[in-house]
Amino acid sequence: MKTILTAAVLSTLASGALAAGHCAAGKTLTDGTLTIATGNPAYYPWVLNDAPEAGEGFEAAVAYALAEEMGFAAEDVTWVRTSFDEAIQPGAKNFDLNMQQYSITEDRDKVVDFSSPYYTAPQAVLTTKAIVDGGATATMESLKVLKWGVVASATALPIVMEVIEPDASPLVYDDNANVTAAIQAGQIDAALFDLPTALYLSAVVVEGGAILGQFDPAAAENPDQFGMLMPEGSELKACVDEALAAMTESGKLAEIEAQWLQEATGVPLIR
C-alpha cells in the first residue's frame, strides 16, 4: 500500500522537469546498461521460448517497455538468470531488476525492495477439457451451473459465493493440491485460482486441464500483485516506479497485458 502511494506521489512530481533517461544515470550496475534477471528457465506466458531478448511474453515485453520509458535503448538491456529463491535472499545482486512473478509480501519486503506492482493477478477458472467440451463457456450463466471447489483461506471464496452464486453449494478445501485432486476425481467441475497458478496447474498438474476464463482483477479484495525485485535500498527504485506509473497512465501496461496474458493465452474475460 505504501509503495503504491509513494509511486503515485512520485509520478505526480515526475510529470514535469525530470526527463526519464536522466533518472537512472549512474544508478545501474553498469552505466548505460539495464541488467534484468529472469528465471532459469523462464516460462510461458511470462517469457516465450525461454528467450527474453526477443521481447515476447508478458514480462519480457514489460521489461523492454520499461527500459524504453527509462531511456534505455533495447540493445542496452542485458539479461541474466537467477533462481527464484536465491534472488529473495539478502546480499549483493548481479542484476538491477529481477522479474519472475514475485508476489509483493511484507516478509520479502524486509530483505529486498519491490517496485510498485506491474501486474495484478486476476482470478481464473480452472476446469478440464471435458467440461469445456461439455459446453461450459466464460459466461456467468454457464459458471452458475458448475460444481465449484475452492481453497478455504484464499480470496477466491467470496468471488464464488457472491459473484458467481452457483446453484450447488461449493466444496471447500485446505490447499491447491486437494482442489486439483477433487477435479481429477470428478467431484468438482471448476475451481478458482489466480491466473498464474491456474496456468501452472492446468499445464502441469491437472491432466486434461483447461482455463475457462478470467475475472476482472478488480473483483478480488486482496489480489496477488507482482513487483520487480531490486536489492534492498536500491537507488533505482524511484526511477522504476516513476516509469511504471507512466506506463500505467498511458495504458501501455494494460495493452501488454491484453496482448500476452489474454490474447496469447487465450483466456477470455468472463462476462
Place this chain on the structure above:
Amino acid sequence: MQDPRLSLRGVTKSFDDVQVLRGIDLDIAPGEMVCLIGASGSGKSTLLRCMNGLEPVDDGEVWLDGVDIAEPGFDLAPVRQRIGIVFQSFNLFPHMTAYENVALAPRRVLGEDARDRIEALFVRFGLADHINKYPDQLSGGQQQRVAVIRALAMRPQTMLLDEITSALDPELVGEVLDVLRQLRDDGMTMVLATHEMAFAREVADRVVFMDQGVVAEEGAPDAIFSAPERERTRKFLASVLR
C-alpha cells in the same frame, strides 16, 4: 434288563496331558436314576458332558437308544433335545426373564410357542410368582429350579445333572432336591453327579463311585453306603460322611 437308554463302552478323555476318563463302561436303563459320587476331579462332570456330546470323547462309544453318538461328524443337535443338562452354576441367561430363558429353545428349536406348558411347569415347581423375574432377582435355589424347568421344556427323555446344588447355600439345597424327587416319581431317566450322599442314598436306583477316571465300584445305594467292597470306596465315604 431291557435295552439301556444310554450305554458307554471304553470311553476315554484327556485334557492336554491329563487323562480324565480312563475307560468307562456304564449302562443307564430307561427310568433309572443313577447317582455319580466321587472326589472332585474324579471325572464325574466330564463323564456327564461326554454323555450328550458337549465334550467329544477321545476313544470309545456312547450309545443313545441304539445309536453311537460318539461317531465323528454325528449331528448332535437332535441328541441334545433328548438329553437335558443342568450345570453347577451360570446356567441362566442373565439378560432374559425366567420365562424367556425357558421359552427360547422350544421356540427356536421346536418352533413351538409353548406358553401354556411352560407356565404349567413354573406352577408345578412353585415358581409361578417368579416367572417374569430376571435371574439376578432370584435366589440361587430358584435359579437352579428355573434351569431344570428350562431343560424339561424341551421334553427330554434323559436328564443329566452336574452338581446342581453344590454352589447353593445349605438352606436352598432342599428345594432343588425336591424337584428331583418329583422328576424321579415321573419316571425320568436321570444321571446325577452329587455330593449329597444322604440324598443319593434316599433316591438313587444305583450309585456309581468314580475314582481317578474309572468306575471303581457300583451297586444299589444300601450296598455301596453300608458295605462297600473296595478299600478306596470306604476311604472316600469315610471322608465325606464324617
Place this chain on the structure above:
Amino acid sequence: MIAGVSTLIVLALVIVLVPLAPGWEAVRASFFDGEVFVRVFPDLLRAFLLDVAIFAWSVPMIFAMGLAIALARGNTNPALFPLRIFGAVYVDLFRGIPVVLLVYLVGFGIPGLGLSRPWNSPYIWGTVALVLTYSAYVAEVLRSGIESIHASQRNAAICLGLSERDTMRFVILPQAIRRVVPANMNMLVALQKDVALLSFIGPVEILRQAGIFKSLLANFTPYVVAAVIFLCVTVPATRYADYLLNRDRNARS
C-alpha cells in the same frame, strides 16, 4: 452441600480473576466477540446439521460392519478360516491407518478411478472412510465383549439344542453388546468429532464453515461458537448414556 459451595467459590474466582489477566482484552476481542457470535451462529448451526447427518447415516453402517467383522474373526469353523484371516487383516489395516489419511485415500482415490456423479461424491467415500476405520474399532470392542461372556453361557445354549447361530444371536450377542456400551459410547463421541475430517475432501461442515468465517472476519469467535455447539450435543449425549447404564445396573440389583 460442601461440593456446591466449593464449586461456587471456584467459579467466582475464575470469573473475577481471569479478566484481570493482562492479555484478557485481546483474548476477549478475538475469541469472545458478541457481534461475531450472533452473526455466525445461524450459519454454523446449519453447517452442524451436516455433521449430524453424516454421523447419523454412518453409525448404523459402522455397527453392522463392525459386527460382521467381529463375527468373522470369532468364527471357529475350519471351512471359514479365510474369513477369519480377512477379519484380522481388516482390523489391523484400518485401525493402523489414521482416519485423516483414509479420508484422503478413499475420498479422492476411489472416485479418481473413474466413477461418475453422483457415485464419486465425497460424502459417499468420506463416509466409507469413516465406516472402515470405526467399524474396525467397533469390531474389536465387540469381540472383546463376546469373549468376556462366560463359556458356560454358550454351553448352556448349545445343550438346549440351539444352533451356533441362534446361540450367538440370542444368548451371546445381547450380553456382549450390553457389556461394551460404555466403550462404544466413547467411540461415538470420537466419531462425532472425526466427522469434521470430511471437510478435508470438500464438504462444508461446521469446522470448515468456522474456518471460512475466521478468514473472512479475522476473528476466532467462530471456533468458540463451533465448540459450544459441539458441547451442546456431546455433553447431554454422554450424560444420557451414563444415565441409561446406571438405570440398567440398578434394575438388575
